Amino acid sequence: MTDKLDPKQADKLRNIGPKSAAWLRQVGLRTREDLAAAGTVEAFMRVKRAGFKPTLNLLYAIEGALQDCHWQEISDERRSELILAADAATALLPPPRYKPAAAPVTTTQMAREEDTMPVPTLFDEPADRD
Template identity: 40%
Template sequence: MPEPDDRLRNLGPKSRAWLAEIGITDIDALREIGAVEAYARLRFQFGRSISRNMLHALAGAIADQDWRLLSAEHKAELDAAVAQRLAGA
């Protein structure tokens, strides 16, 4: 398994290791799959140990910004998209 990219913004070693376990090892792979799908796959693999903060961190990594700077509206859109995605899983 490839080593996770330590330059993924907002994501510490444990989060990067989780992503690597589902096949996401760099920002390009994360961008390709998107924050919502990556989060859904993480939840499927690791259950409730994956929090909504992870969803926001993933979106921040894709945008190359601190996840805490995402607007409340953007976070709400992400949360709604995840709820819909998980309901269909």
């Protein structure tokens, strides 16, 4: 039986919750076999390249799902290997497409002539009426 990464069966694949399953489906990884074929780091990188913001927990969750163990049971040595591989793959990504603003934007308003004329108030003396 194939473990699916669909919302109704997210618990079939260990460590993969609804949000992670949705991300993986959106990058074409719909079954455990798809995940195994891509591998832990490639699956993580597909999610990252798609514009999502995965954390290392997803990296560990995918590894745990493939090893059929809880993600916290992954050895420190294996975690370090995964981090190094993910960092190396991330370094190959193109820079972001957006450009930050050059400087803060300020607005200058010119005073209009009617803005500079005094406005009568309640306490002003009324004009002389002859």
